[in-house]
Amino acid sequence: MKYSYYPGCSLESGAVEYDLSSREVLRLLGVELAEIPDWTCCGASAVEPVSRLLTLALPARNLALAEREAPDADMLVPCSACYLNHMRVERECEADRKLAARVNEALSAEGLSRSGTVRVRHLLDVLARDVGPERVGQAVVRRLEGLTVAPYYGCQVLRPYPLFDDPERPASMEPLLKALGVEVLDWDMGGRCCGASLMATKRAAALALVSAILDAASEADLIVTVCPMCQMNLEAYQKEAIRSGGRGRPVSVLYLPQLMGLALGLSEDDVLLGKNMAVTDALRGKLRAPAAATV
Amino acid sequence: MNERTEAVSLPAAATIAVDITALAEIQDMVRACMQCGTCSASCPNAPAMDRTPRSLWRMLLLGLVDEVLESRTFWLCSACYSCTLRCPRGLPLTEAMAALKRLAATDGRAADRKRGLFYEDFIRNVEKNGRVRETELMLHYFLDMRDPLLPLDYTPLGLKLLRKGKLRLGGSGQRGRLGPLFAKVREMEARP
Numbered sequence: 136m137k138y139s140y141y142p143g144c145s146l147e148s149g150a151v152e153y154d155l156s157s158r159e160v161l162r163l164l165g166v167e168l169a170e171i172p173d174w175t176c177c178g179a180s181a182v183e184p185v186s187r188l189l190t191l192a193l194p195a196r197n198l199a200l201a202e203r204e205a206p207d208a209d210m211l212v213p214c215s216a217c218y219l220n221h222m223r224v225e226r227e228c229e230a231d232r233k234l235a236a237r238v239n240e241a242l243s244a245e246g247l248s249r250s251g252t253v254r255v256r257h258l259l260d261v262l263a264r265d266v267g268p269e270r271v272g273q274a275v276v277r278r279l280e281g282l283t284v285a286p287y288y289g290c291q292v293l294r295p296y297p298l299f300d301d302p303e304r305p306a307s308m309e310p311l312l313k314a315l316g317v318e319v320l321d322w323d324m325g326g327r328c329c330g331a332s333l334m335a336t337k338r339a340a341a342l343a344l345v346s347a348i349l350d351a352a353s354e355a356d357l358i359v360t361v362c363p364m365c366q367m368n369l370e371a372y373q374k375e376a377i378r379s380g381g382r383g384r385p386v387s388v389l390y391l392p393q394l395m396g397l398a399l400g401l402s403e404d405d406v407l408l409g410k411n412m413a414v415t416d417a418l419r420g421k422l423r424a425p426a427a428a429t430v
Numbered sequence: 431m432n433e434r435t436e437a438v439s440l441p442a443a444a445t446i447a448v449d450i451t452a453l454a455e456i457q458d459m460v461r462a463c464m465q466c467g468t469c470s471a472s473c474p475n476a477p478a479m480d481r482t483p484r485s486l487w488r489m490l491l492l493g494l495v496d497e498v499l500e501s502r503t504f505w506l507c508s509a510c511y512s513c514t515l516r517c518p519r520g521l522p523l524t525e526a527m528a529a530l531k532r533l534a535a536t537d538g539r540a541a542d543r544k545r546g547l548f549y550e551d552f553i554r555n556v557e558k559n560g561r562v563r564e565t566e567l568m569l570h571y572f573l574d575m576r577d578p579l580l581p582l583d584y585t586p587l588g589l590k591l592l593r594k595g596k597l598r599l600g601g602s603g604q605r606g607r608l609g610p611l612f613a614k615v616r617e618m619e620a621r622p
Contacts, residue, residue, distance in 0.1 A: 144562035148598045149591065175560045175604050180509050181552035184531035189553070189615045196611060237618070244614035294511035295524065302515055328474040328510030335571075336548055337506055338583070340478040344508075371587050410594050 136265060138211035139201040139253065140168040141221070143363075144176050145214055150363035152407035156392040157213050157258055159406070163399045164266050164274055168211065171201050177220040180332045191234070192241040194221040198255075199247040206252050213258040213392075215362035219291040221255040226296065257292050259307060259361045259391070260299040268310035276400040278316030282421060284394070285320040285355035285386075286312060287348070289365040290328050302326060308359070308391065315398040324351040331364035334372065345369060345376040349383035356418055357387035359394050366390060370413035387411070387418040397422065448495055452533050459526040460487040462519045469513035469523050479503040483513060483523065499537060504530035505545050547574050557612045560604025565597050 146154035161168060178193040198221060201210045212218040228235035228251060239248045262271070286308035293302035300307040305326050309319050329348060330341030345368055352358050360366040370388040377383055389411060396406040403422070408414060463484075470482035481489070481501045489498050507527035514524045535546030548571055555567040568588075572581045591597045 147561065148564060149596045151596070173604070173607070175608055176556045176562050178556065179552070179562070181549045182556075183509075183525075183528040184535065184546065184549045185553055186615065186619065187529075187532070188619055189612070192611060192615050193556070193608075196608075241611060241614050241618060244610040290508075290510035290512070295514045297515070328508055328512065330474070330508045333475070333506065333508045336545070337475075337478070340475050340506055341508070343478070344474055371590060375586075410596065412590055412594065 136165065137167040137169070137205070137208050138256070138261065139205050139208045140170045141174055141177075141197055141201070141210055141212045141217060142170065143212065143214040143217040144179075145363035149367060150214075150390075152393060152410040153213055153363055153366070153390045156390055156396045156401075156406040159401060160392040160395045160399060161261075163396075163401075164270060166261070166266065169205060169208070171197060171204060171210070173200060177217045179216050179220070188237065188241060190220070191224050191227065191238050195224045195228075195238045195242055195249050196245070196247060197221065198224060198253055199242055199249040201253045202249060203247070209254045209256045209261075211256050211258060211261055213361070214364070215257065215289055215291040216364055218255060218257045219296070222296055222298075224249075225251065225255055257299075257361070259288075259292060262311055262391070262395075263307040264299055268314040271311055271395065272314035275315060275398045277398055279394070279398050279422075280316045281424075282316075282357065282418075283318040283320050283355045284312050285322055285352040285358045286325055286391075287329075287352075287358050287360050287365060287369070288325045289331075289360065289362045290326070292361060293326065308361075311391070311395070312359070315395060317394075320352065320355040322351050322355075324348050329365050329368040331362075331368045334368055339379075341368065342372060342376045342379050345372055346380055346383065349373060349376060349386055352386050353383045355386060356421060357389055357394070359389050359391045361391050370411060373413050385413065385415055387415050388413045448499070448537055449533060452529065452536075453495065456526050456529045456533065457490055459522055459529070460490060462521060463487045463491070464519060466518060468516050468518060472512040472516045473507075474510060474512065475506045475508055479506050483527075487523075487526075498530070499534050503527075504534070507531075544575065547571065550574075557608050558605065559602040560607035561602045563598065563602060565599055 142154050158168060174197050176193060178190050183190040212221060228238060242248055288305040293300055293305055303326060312319050327348060328344055330344035333341040358369060366388060373385060393406040465484060465488060467484045470476050470484040473483055476482055479502060481503045486498060486501060486503050504527045509524055511524045514522060517523055551567055551570045551574060555562055568584060
């Protein structure tokens with residue numbers, strides 16, 4: 136299994152732990168990644184409110200580069216916003232040839248063009264369907280018994296393109312989590328919006344969404360995420376959200392591959408657990424308990 | 431007040447500087463809306479909005495352009511696509527919200543320009559650095575907003591990120607990389 140890898144800007148800064156743990160876990164699962172050389176920002180969710188063409192041309196540039204480097208490989212993207220931006224180019228250009236030509240005309244500024252051979256895949260999609268829970272289970276060296284995990288999917292990984300799971304009641308993480316030995320919290324907030332893109336411009340509205348999610352997860356030891364925006368919202372604004380009216384208590388928030396890495400034998404340092412902004416002492420204690428020991 | 435009344439009676443609102451083509455495109459996106467309200471019921475941000483998404487679409491189709499552009503509703507869309515997913519007519523509602531942000535930001539109202547500043551600063555940052563440099567982005571945003579209290583809102587997060595070694599102060603290896611693409615897109619979008 137070989138993929139072109141698009142980390143995205145967050146994974147170079149605020150989400151380094153997502154980048155590193157994804158690379159390490161995929162390596163342990165026998166997945167090969169080739170980072171797209173010279174990749175640039177996909178525009179996040181901030182370009183669409185300004186320019187319609189640019190919001191397609193930016194991700195199209197990365198797709199053109201991926202196509203040039205490895206035309207047969209799927210492009211693996213861990214960030215949900217980056218994933219959606221690239222997926223949208225794929226979908227819209229497929230449906231509208233004029234638009235595809237317009238995007239290629241923009242790319243001609245760099246002597247690039249995109250023909251559409253590269254498929255865009257989210258990290259979760261690759262883990263859930265290409266790798267699969269069985270292979271994950273075989274690679275587990277330390278079952279994480281005694282932990283209850285709330286799987287958080289967020290929005291853009293399944294909306295508006297629900298390619299690999301039910302966007303109303305997503306469940307693709309459950310078999311992967313069970314393969315690690317943890318209990319999965321039964322909740323209905325997994326696909327609820329956390330308001331990430333409003334945190335800079337409409338703080339109060341975003342905090343209300345974060346509070347609701349944290350409240351619902353208060354029975355869990357931790358929440359796992361598959362998007363740097365969701366992660367940041369749920370961990371960095373947690374105290375503020377609880378203070379502003381949430382009933383919840385502090386909850387640890389980890390990236391899915393960080394938790395997987397711990398079960399696959401990586402240490403807390405290996406998955407950069409020290410970079411997380413919400414890890415409770417209770418979780419650290421449970422992770423270090425001998426009960427969660429070797430298989 | 432006068433201007434407002436005129437805008438109501440003139441659908442495409444010739445009295446205000448609205449891009450009529452862009453407006454017509456957005457109206458087309460929601461033309462088939464049957465006012466079922468599924469969008470409003472699905473929107474996680476509806477409680478914070480001054481108009482529900484459903485009534486926004488109706489006002490848009492009635493040509494109440496001033497009322498639509500003065501509303502906070504589309505600025506509160508967090509692009510979660512719940513409305514788009516559930517719309518029984520299959521309308522691109524999230525895209526319409528983004529298109530309204532575009533329209534409002536170019537329409538020349540001072541308040542809207544301010545609301546659109548974050549997006550503009552973001553894009554300038556990407557154009558210059560190739561990859562986002564958050565620290566630089568936020569500094570420019572604070573300067574442009576000219577609100578001395580605003581940085582205080584972000585201080586706790588900034589300190590947390592700094593402590594975790596997550597704030598990057600240096601430039602990017604992709605600096606200037608997107609210049610040609612941006613220039614080309616600008617040239618293409620300026621064509622009549």
